[in-house]
Amino acid sequence: MNTIDNYNTRKQKSQAFSDRISSHLSEAGNKSVENCGCYVEFVENYNGSKRRMTKTISCKKKLCPNCSVREAYKDGLKIEVIMQYIEDEYGKVFEWVTFTVPSVGAYELTDKINEMKTAFNKLMKHPKVAAMNKGCIRKLEINYNSDYDTYNPHYHVLFVTEKSYRNSRYYISKYKWIRLWQNMMDDTYITEVYAKPVQQSKEDTSRVSRYVAKNQYKDDNKNESADKDKEQAILSNQEVFDAFQNALYRKHPVTYRGLCDKARKLYKAGGLDKYKAVDKTKYTHSVAYAWGAGAYEQTGRRILTDDEKLKFKQ
Numbered sequence: 001m002n003t004i005d006n007y008n009t010r011k012q013k014s015q016a017f018s019d020r021i022s023s024h025l026s027e028a029g030n031k032s033v034e035n036c037g038c039y040v041e042f043v044e045n046y047n048g049s050k051r052r053m054t055k056t057i058s059c060k061k062k063l064c065p066n067c068s069v070r071e072a073y074k075d076g077l078k079i080e081v082i083m084q085y086i087e088d089e090y091g092k093v094f095e096w097v098t099f100t101v102p103s104v105g106a107y108e109l110t111d112k113i114n115e116m117k118t119a120f121n122k123l124m125k126h127p128k129v130a131a132m133n134k135g136c137i138r139k140l141e142i143n144y145n146s147d148y149d150t151y152n153p154h155y156h157v158l159f160v161t162e163k164s165y166r167n168s169r170y171y172i173s174k175y176k177w178i179r180l181w182q183n184m185m186d187d188t189y190i191t192e193v194y195a196k197p198v199q200q201s202k203e204d205t206s207r208v209s210r211y212v213a214k215n216q217y218k219d220d221n222k223n224e225s226a227d228k229d230k231e232q233a234i235l236s237n238q239e240v241f242d243a244f245q246n247a248l249y250r251k252h253p254v255t256y257r258g259l260c261d262k263a264r265k266l267y268k269a270g271g272l273d274k275y276k277a278v279d280k281t282k283y284t285h286s287v288a289y290a291w292g293a294g295a296y297e298q299t300g301r302r303i304l305t306d307d308e309k310l311k312f313k314q
């Protein structure tokens, strides 16, 4: 539910974000962050119990509390649809593998991520991986440990495999993955690689896609304490913020390869719309809010025109 309370919370957080990012941006960049979410418009049903956001102003910064939650939602939906499409149309399944490295200090973080990228490209060409992998979705996530002031970058990778993969000679066990990743990273201290199959059910596909897509901030509806601590550290500690900002600068957090890249292009062109859940809500009104003194204030509510009703009826 798009309650205005959620928007209030995010916009309040974005004040701290605006302070933290200020030295990284030009005057125009800072202005755009300041204006992010200063206006929000929704369509809603007759009693306001269902809402959909239709208009806002976004700064599109990766660490913006307003924008990153929306990006994570969009990425989650995209990944879920792509996975469903590949399962249905190609009869394939997904293997979820997480590649970690030993934690590093802020000063090493960007170099470590670059190293991981090179190692991952090498890993994709390894004959054992090339044999099982029909395409993949890779997401970079960084965890922060405030007790030790260390960062843990890791990749969540969803590999497309044949249904028979886990019982075939192409199967790569957790221990084999560890050895492969150690070789590619040239680091025998790597001990943590997780590998598990994604169950062929809508629930599991949905759960995994959301988990993989989640950004640096916690979901408004969940109370995962590790994510909450990370969010707190990023928004309140300039050094932590700078480390995340520099590490994520000009990087695509989610990348698609092979069959997944083909599906991503199709998704972008609208070719996979039938896999999206249909919103059956009858929208009747438009309601607008502007950011005022520390909270959103409703600035208008009106009945939708017939053309608009048609537009929001999907």
Ligand SMILES: [Zn+2]
Residues within 6 Å of the ligand: 033, 036, 037, 058, 059, 060, 061, 064, 065, 066, 067, 068
């Ligand atoms: Zn923003």
